[in-house]
Amino acid sequence: MSHPTLLATRFLSARDAVELVRRDGLAPTLSGIARCIEDDFRRWPAFDKAARVASHSRDGVIELMPIADGQRYSFKYVNGHPRNTRLGLPTVMAFGVLADVATGAPTLVSELTLTTALRTAATSVVAARRLVRPDSRVMALIGNGAQSEFQALAFHHLLGIDTLRLYDVDPQATAKLVRNLAGTALRVVVCQNTADAVRGADIVTTLTADKTNATILHADMLAPGQHINAVGGDCPGKTELAASVLRAGRVFVEYEPQTRIEGDLQQMPPDFAVTELWQVLTGEAAGRQHPDEITVFDSVGFALEDFSALRHLQEAAQRHGLGQPLDLIPTPKDPKNLFGTLAADGPGACCVTVAPQPETQHAA
Amino acid sequence: MSHPTLLATRFLSARDAVELVRRDGLAPTLSGIARCIEDDFRRWPAFDKAARVASHSRDGVIELMPIADGQRYSFKYVNGHPRNTRLGLPTVMAFGVLADVATGAPTLVSELTLTTALRTAATSVVAARRLVRPDSRVMALIGNGAQSEFQALAFHHLLGIDTLRLYDVDPQATAKLVRNLAGTALRVVVCQNTADAVRGADIVTTLTADKTNATILHADMLAPGQHINAVGGDCPGKTELAASVLRAGRVFVEYEPQTRIEGDLQQMPPDFAVTELWQVLTGEAAGRQHPDEITVFDSVGFALEDFSALRHLQEAAQRHGLGQPLDLIPTPKDPKNLFGTLAADGPGACCVTVAPQPETQHAA
Numbered sequence: 111m112s113h114p115t116l117l118a119t120r121f122l123s124a125r126d127a128v129e130l131v132r133r134d135g136l137a138p139t140l141s142g143i144a145r146c147i148e149d150d151f152r153r154w155p156a157f158d159k160a161a162r163v164a165s166h167s168r169d170g171v172i173e174l175m176p177i178a179d180g181q182r183y184s185f186k187y188v189n190g191h192p193r194n195t196r197l198g199l200p201t202v203m204a205f206g207v208l209a210d211v212a213t214g215a216p217t218l219v220s221e222l223t224l225t226t227a228l229r230t231a232a233t234s235v236v237a238a239r240r241l242v243r244p245d246s247r248v249m250a251l252i253g254n255g256a257q258s259e260f261q262a263l264a265f266h267h268l269l270g271i272d273t274l275r276l277y278d279v280d281p282q283a284t285a286k287l288v289r290n291l292a293g294t295a296l297r298v299v300v301c302q303n304t305a306d307a308v309r310g311a312d313i314v315t316t317l318t319a320d321k322t323n324a325t326i327l328h329a330d331m332l333a334p335g336q337h338i339n340a341v342g343g344d345c346p347g348k349t350e351l352a353a354s355v356l357r358a359g360r361v362f363v364e365y366e367p368q369t370r371i372e373g374d375l376q377q378m379p380p381d382f383a384v385t386e387l388w389q390v391l392t393g394e395a396a397g398r399q400h401p402d403e404i405t406v407f408d409s410v411g412f413a414l415e416d417f418s419a420l421r422h423l424q425e426a427a428q429r430h431g432l433g434q435p436l437d438l439i440p441t442p443k444d445p446k447n448l449f450g451t452l453a454a455d456g457p458g459a460c461c462v463t464v465a466p467q468p469e470t471q472h473a474a
Numbered sequence: 475m476s477h478p479t480l481l482a483t484r485f486l487s488a489r490d491a492v493e494l495v496r497r498d499g500l501a502p503t504l505s506g507i508a509r510c511i512e513d514d515f516r517r518w519p520a521f522d523k524a525a526r527v528a529s530h531s532r533d534g535v536i537e538l539m540p541i542a543d544g545q546r547y548s549f550k551y552v553n554g555h556p557r558n559t560r561l562g563l564p565t566v567m568a569f570g571v572l573a574d575v576a577t578g579a580p581t582l583v584s585e586l587t588l589t590t591a592l593r594t595a596a597t598s599v600v601a602a603r604r605l606v607r608p609d610s611r612v613m614a615l616i617g618n619g620a621q622s623e624f625q626a627l628a629f630h631h632l633l634g635i636d637t638l639r640l641y642d643v644d645p646q647a648t649a650k651l652v653r654n655l656a657g658t659a660l661r662v663v664v665c666q667n668t669a670d671a672v673r674g675a676d677i678v679t680t681l682t683a684d685k686t687n688a689t690i691l692h693a694d695m696l697a698p699g700q701h702i703n704a705v706g707g708d709c710p711g712k713t714e715l716a717a718s719v720l721r722a723g724r725v726f727v728e729y730e731p732q733t734r735i736e737g738d739l740q741q742m743p744p745d746f747a748v749t750e751l752w753q754v755l756t757g758e759a760a761g762r763q764h765p766d767e768i769t770v771f772d773s774v775g776f777a778l779e780d781f782s783a784l785r786h787l788q789e790a791a792q793r794h795g796l797g798q799p800l801d802l803i804p805t806p807k808d809p810k811n812l813f814g815t816l817a818a819d820g821p822g823a824c825c826v827t828v829a830p831q832p833e834t835q836h837a838a
Contacts, residue, residue: 117563123801128815136816158529165522165542167575172547174538178529183536185551187571189578199481199577200809205802207551211531213563214553219583223804227812259813283810290813437487438569440587445564446647448591449623449654451492452500 121436122220122427130426131224137267140260142426144232144268146418151236154388156180157414161368164345169193171345177413183209186222186416190345192319201256201319202226208420218424219436222416227257229419230411231264234339237362238269238313240390240397241405242337246312247272252304252326253317253342254278254287261315261341262287266296273297277307305331316350318342323377329354334402343374344410351406353377359404362387362397364412373408384408485800486584486791494790495588501631504624506790507589508596508632510782515600518752520544521778525732528709533557535709541777547573550586550780554709565620566590572784582788583800586780591621593783594775595628598703601726602633602677604754604761605769606701610676611636616668616690617681617706618642618651625679625705626651630660637661641671669695680714682706687741693718698766707738708774715770717741723768726751728776737772748772 122130131139150157162175170191177184188204195201204222209215249271251258255278265271274296278284288298301307308314308331316327319342327338327350338359343349351374361384363369370376375384387407389395398405427433440451486494495503514521526539534555541548552568559565568586573579602610613635615622619642629635638660642648652662665671672678672695680691680702691702691714702723707713715738725748727733734740739748751771753759762769791797804815 117567121800124804124815125801128804131816160527163524163527163538163540165540165547165575167542167544169576170578172540172542172573172575172578174527174540174549176527176529176536176538178531178536180531183529185538187549187573187580189573191576191578194577195809197577198809199579200803200806200812203481203578203580203803205580209536209551209553211529211536212533212555213558213561214534214536214555214567215563216551216567216569221802221804224812224815256810256812286808286811290811436485437489438585439564439567440488440492440585442564444650445559445562446620447650447654448564448588448620451488451588452495 117215117439117441119216119436119438120218120427120433122218122423122433124221124223126427126432127221127224127423129432130423130430133430134426136263140228140232140235140264141268143229143419143422144236146422147229147233147415148236148391150414150418151388151391153179159365159413161365161371162413175413175416177417178211181211182417182421183211184413184417184420186413188222188226206416206420208424216438218420219438220420220423222419225419225423226416227260229415230257230341230409231260233415234261234315234341234407234409235264235268236391237387237407237409238265238337238339241362241407242269242313243335243398243401246337248275248311249273249313249315250275250277250307250311251315251317252277252307253319254283255317255319257341258287258317259290261317262291262296263294265313266294271313273299275299275301275307275311277301277304308332311336313337313339315339316342318350323347323349325352326350327355328352329358332358332404334404336404338404338406339409340374340406341409343408345372346376349374349377356382356406356408359406360385361406361408362390363408364410364414368412369408369410372410375408481579481803481805483580483800483802484582484791484797486582486787486797488585488587490791490796491585491588491787493796494787494794497794498790500627504592504596504599504628505632507593507783507786508600510786511593511597511779512600512755514778514782515752515755517543518756523729523777525729525735526777539777539780541781542575545575546781546785547575548777548781548784550777552586552590570780570784572788580802582784583802584784584787586783589783589787590780591624593779594621594705594773595624597779598625598679598705598771598773599628599632600755601751601771601773602629602701602703605726605771606633606677607699607762607765610701612639612675613637613677613679614639614641614671614675615679615681616641616671618647619681621705622651622681623654625681626655626660627658629677630658635677637663639663639665639671639675641665641668672696675700677701677703679703680706682714687711687713689716690714691719692716693722696722696768698768700768702768702770703773704738704770705773709736710740713738713741720746720770720772723770724749725770725772726754727772728774728778732776733772733774736774739772
């Protein structure tokens with residue numbers, strides 16, 4: 111009577127996700143995720159959207175990011191604890207779930223720590239394709255932490271960036287990034303400060319992690335025609351850009367209600383004009399309009415990107431036969447008889463600890 | 475440099491949860507969960523609370539229920555799809571996570587389908603202990619579906635109920651409940667309709683699952699001194715009680731902002747007075763005040779109850795050595811070097827598919 115196949119939850123571990131990237135290659139993986147993200151943003155109205163639900167504490171934040179279309183539901187669990195590295199832990203850890211909207215059954219539980227870095231970089235590229243000058247080759251990368259390699263390689267492989275100008279307040283972070291990029295075709299220039307890094311860049315990616323209202327980038331550092339890919343400012347009280355940067359160009363966002371709360375946009379008045387990315391992707395709104403324009407992608411990370419990444423992971427895992435079954439949901443013989451799962455030999459023989467007593471009686 | 479022990483996520487499967495109940499016994503398990511729930515409700519102000527986040531679709535709803543105190547964060551994923559049984563699937567499926575607030579690391583991923591039934595029944599008893607007449611022995615059980623055995627046995631073992639008066643629109647559901655209660659000390663009376671079942675009952679538990687504005691219970695069915703334990707009406711458009719029932723007595727709720735949206739309370743004006751359960755448990759508000767009073771617990775299920783249940787599960791799993799490690803979060807040697815997890819033999823040897831080219835260059 112029960113249908114265990116409808117209830118087959120697959121688990122994709124942290125190791126499985128690494129193995130998927132190894133088998134498909136990093137560039138094709140980024141490309142595959144970017145394709146899913148673009149496809150899903152283009153059918154924006156089909157999604158039931160909400161700003162993520164955040165639980166803030168002294169040292170960080172834990173968030174849930176749900177979204178659904180008519181067929182699939184997904185959510186991501188993700189934290190942000192800037193001081194975690196002192197304990198030997200990642201700053202950002204994440205996992206997520208895909209479920210079937212028609213039944214509510216979870217079909218995939220997956221690591222999303224590595225995948226968050228991949229999907230964030232892929233999203234940056236999806237936006238940049240419509241917002242950078244076509245001749246862009248040089249990118250400044252301000253903040254050289256855990257996500258920086260992914261941004262660097264996504265812009266290299268998917269957008270043709272050949273030169274990086276790097277800066278981080280922590281020289282060890284930059285040294286790590288340089289080491290990790292050795293063996294790629296990227297030309298890497300280590301800079302002494304943000305202004306230095308930004309000089310001559312076609313694209314400026316900001317990727318800093320401190321939970322403070324920082325202003326690492328000012329309008330007077332910018333040159334006409336630059337695209338700002340602002341990725342690090344992503345929760346209330348955590349910004350990277352001076353208001354002057356947002357005023358210097360046209361500002362593009364993922365999901366306006368969330369970015370007003372979490373993005374660099376949080377410092378601007380509520381009527382400050384922005385354009386949602388999906389409108390550019392569908393052609394409803396213009397991307398870059400002339401070569402001298404400054405464009406700003408105020409990226410905070412939206413649930414739709416994880417939905418797309420989980421779709422990609424599910425397809426790739428299936429293709430490679432990776433992942434394993436997870437006994438997450440009980441499958442009683444009769445779905446109306448949950449109590450029967452406690453029975454050793456059928457529903458009657460339950461595990462009640464009180465001994466049967468003679469006055470037991472059934473009356474019609 | 476990394477601390478994998480801080481990142482040890484344990485997985486408690488559906489089978490593990492059954493095994494825990496078998497080893498500890500059902501009554502002690504219900505009792506242990508009830509103790510955790512009462513302890514946590516009594517420290518109500520310590521929790522960061524929010525109404526759950528629901529995604530509604532044609533056939534059902536998928537919800538996320540997060541909550542945190544200063545130390546621990548939890549959330550539950552739960553669906554409600556009344557027509558699922560036609561596909562051989564449970565109506566309600568759930569799982570949940572406990573995490574460390576200080577680091578954001580998930581420490582437990584657990585089944586919560588069986589556990590939701592246990593914690594719902596335990597919560598009903600925690601409320602009933604303060605709201606029923608002390609001489610209560612007879613409970614009417616309207617709706618004999620998947621959760622009914624748990625309510626029946628919780629009230630039997632933890633509150634001394636010895637007689638059940640059963641009614642369900644589906645006689646097969648009642649027959650299943652009767653079978654599952656065979657071998658217990660409960661006296662069971664199968665009734666022909668709701669009015670018949672309610673007659674002579676000290677407690678009336680309503681546990682119906684249809685996603686409709688139903689009114690299965692009217693004030694003219696009630697007798698002085700009865701306690702109404704209304705469990706089935708738990709989302710917008712899903713009610714069980716006539717407004718006259720809520721007006722007939724004092725109404726108690728778990729978390730007022732959520733119950734105003736989801737509970738039978740949704741049909742009442744916004745200023746209709748209710749008392750939150752935690753206030754009764756701490757003594758700030760009175761429970762039952764005299765033997766003839768009618769009391770109503772308009773229960774919708776609150777995140778705190780899952781937090782408590784997860785605490786109990788974690789402790790019990792540890793005590794019995796059940797559960798297994800889950801490779802959910804990557805543990806890079808250097809937590810600042812997430813990209814290093816992609817390396818086969820250290821961070822340098824990454825999986826980039828484009829071949830190295832001669833113009834690679836590092837500049838200081």
